[in-house]
Amino acid sequence: MSISVKILGSNSASFAHNRHQTSQVVEIDNIFFLVDCGEGTQIQAKRYNVKISKIDYILISHLHGDHYYGLIGLISTMHLYGRRKTLTLIGPPGLLEIITLQLKHSGTNLAFKINLIEWKVGIQELILDLPKLTIKTIPMNHSISCSGYLFEEKENLRRLNVNCLPEQLTPFEIKTLKSGADLLNADGSVRYVNQLVTLPPKKHDSYAFCSDTRHQPEILNWIKGVDLLYHETTFMNDLVQRAQKTYHSTTNQAGQLAAAAKVKKLIIGHFSTRYRDLTPLLDEVKACFDKTYLATEGSIFKTDD
DSSP: OOEEEEEEEOBSSSOBTTBOBSEEEEEETTEEEEEEEOTTHHHHHHHTTOOGGGEEEEEOOOSSGGGTTTHHHHHHHHHHTTOOSOEEEEEOTTHHHHHHHHHHHTTOOOSSOEEEEEOOTTSOOEEEEOSSEEEEEEEOOOSSOOEEEEEEEOOOOOEEOTTSOOSSOOHHHHHHHHTTOOEEOTTSOEEEOHHHHEEOOOOOOEEEEEOSOOOOGGGHHHHTTOSEEEEEOOBOGGGHHHHHHTTOOBHHHHHHHHHHHTOSEEEEEOBOTTOSOOHHHHHHHHTTOSSEEEOOTTOEEETTO
16 A cells, blocks of 8 residues: 645745645545645635545644634535535544534534544544554654654565466465464475565554654654654754744754654645745755655655656
């Protein structure tokens, strides 16, 4: 499998320079996850051909408005479009109260169920365990409770080598070979050595979304070696003191972290509205980590590119 990330919004704070607030769609094995939902997300989804009916999971990093003010509008649109299947909503403590209050006072009785999961503050936890992938939280160091998310495909099964595959294998025997075990005779002797009739499993990919945070080396423990990393770069490095004060990160900090974690590719986003031209930000990060890309709206990044 491959992990695909489509950027819908890449700004911090507010709309500016034709950039919208944070939002992106992660696709894994035809399962669609919306990560953060800033104001205007559903407009951006329409612009970039994202069918909101396909989104079954929404993950919110924290309760600053530029990361979730588009949520109730999106949920309402799903309801108006006749959604019936369950929507899983993942986010910080307090999110359930907010959504419940908004639905109550708008007199909205949703035609679908919301399965809401609130994560624990300050720790990493397995928040979602699906057949082919897991999602874990990544604690961020922000001015309010905030979490990133680590998407990891589960380890794949071994592949059958069609050039030397034994004939007339039963489904059980095929399953045994794919699991990595040898096939045995009734007396316990080895009938087929697994590695002689199978190929190594396909690589399983990973993606880390690091939302608003002060620079914290501890993140290395959770993102080391990921195929694709998104990390906020609200400010250029000359504003490192402002970044520290406002619980954000700079270009150099993001680049240094990516290099230390030995990730394969880095996407930078959450740009301050003070920057119209993003090229200087990209140049500063690339000085630390060359394989860096701007979270340009409409761009698609894949782990297997």
